[in-house]
Amino acid sequence: QKEVEQDPGPLSVPEGAIVSLNCTYSNSAFQYFMWYRQYSRKGPELLMYTYSSGNKEDGRFTAQVDKSSKYISLFIRDSQPSDSATYLCAFSPGYSSASKIIFGSGTRLSIRP
Amino acid sequence: DTAVSQTPKYLVTQMGNDKSIKCEQNLGHDTMYWYKQDSKKFLKIMFSYNNKELIINETVPNRFSPKSPDKAHLNLHINSLELGDSAVYFCASSQATRGGREQYFGPGTRLTVT
Numbered sequence: 447q448k449e450v451e452q453d454p455g456p457l458s459v460p461e462g463a464i465v466s467l468n469c470t471y472s473n474s475a476f477q478y479f480m481w482y483r484q485y486s487r488k489g490p491e492l493l494m495y496t497y498s499s500g501n502k503e504d505g506r507f508t509a510q511v512d513k514s515s516k517y518i519s520l521f522i523r524d525s526q527p528s529d530s531a532t533y534l535c536a537f538s539p540g541y542s543s544a545s546k547i548i549f550g551s552g553t554r555l556s557i558r559p
Numbered sequence: 560d561t562a563v564s565q566t567p568k569y570l571v572t573q574m575g576n577d578k579s580i581k582c583e584q585n586l587g588h589d590t591m592y593w594y595k596q597d598s599k600k601f602l603k604i605m606f607s608y609n610n611k612e613l614i615i616n617e618t619v620p621n622r623f624s625p626k627s628p629d630k631a632h633l634n635l636h637i638n639s640l641e642l643g644d645s646a647v648y649f650c651a652s653s654q655a656t657r658g659g660r661e662q663y664f665g666p667g668t669r670l671t672v673t
Contacts, residue, residue: 454600478660489563489649489664490602497660532600543590543658544614549602 447472452535452550460558465522469535469550472516476548479511480536481520484552490534493520525557562586563665565650571671572640579636580668582650590614590658591633592651593625596667602649608633609655637670645672 452469459465467481478497482490496502499513508521522529535550563584572578584591592615593605607615608627622638633650650665 480660487667489651489666491664492661495660534600534602538659541657541659543607543609543653543655545659546604546615546617547659547662552600552602 449473450535450537450548450550453553454551456554456556458556458558459525461525461527463525463557465520465525465529465555465557467520467522467533467535467553467555469518470516471518471537473537473539473548474516475539476537477540478538478545479509479518480538480547481507481509482534482536482549484532484534486531490549493533527557527559530556563650563652563663565648565665565668567668568666569669569671571673573673574640574642576640577636577638578640578670579634580648580650580670582633582635582665584631584650584652584663584665586652586663588652588654588663589630590653590655591627591630592653592658592662593633593635594649594651594664596647596649598646606633606635607658640672642672645670 480495481493484490494509502509506523510519532552534552538545538547590609592607596602606625611627624636627633647667651662653662
């Protein structure tokens with residue numbers, strides 16, 4: 447079983463739609479759950495992180511973690527063409543730099559105007 | 560005022576050559592990383608340095624040698640390049656206490672080995 451699984455997409459939705467991106471993981475040692483966004487030909491940038499089960503909201507973005515099911519989601523409300531990018535889920539066993547971040551392979555998202 | 564910068568942005572070279580990629584960060588961070596992103600977009604850690612000390616050293620061929628002259632710079636030297644080394648290499652930086660979740664990435668160096 448892979449440590450992290452993420453549907454590669456591509457996912458294409460009309461502007462204004464609610465987007466749901468998901469990842470599953472198998473390593474119970476993961477304590478931090480992150481979403482990074484990567485625009486084409488750019489480096490990834492951190493969108494959100496959380497360390498507990500439940501929801502965390504930041505503007506149009508909501509990160510959801512279900513540790514019992516080993517499942518995380520990112521919801522984007524009122525999606526905009528500028529949200530078109532690859533979204534990488536990421537996991538880490540700790541907060542310090544000695545903790546390796548494990549990335550999913552990314553879901554390519556396209557928002558149609 | 561770029562936060563994490565890499566040079567060069569593109570690198571095309573032949574098999575067997577030796578090449579270097581340079582990275583600099585002006586965020587005042589004390590930890591820097593090298594990642595490799597392959598054609599399937601998998602982003603994998605290669606090395607990490609904290610205050611010039613190697614703290615993460617993944618299983619990569621010893622043709623890859625990182626070097627950190629100071630905490631703002633991390634270079635990657637690759638000897639005897641192979642076709643399989645073709646990928647995008649990202650440098651990243653963080654504060655040591657946040658590195659497990661919050662890393663800042665450079666724009667990447669796209670390496671093509673022919």
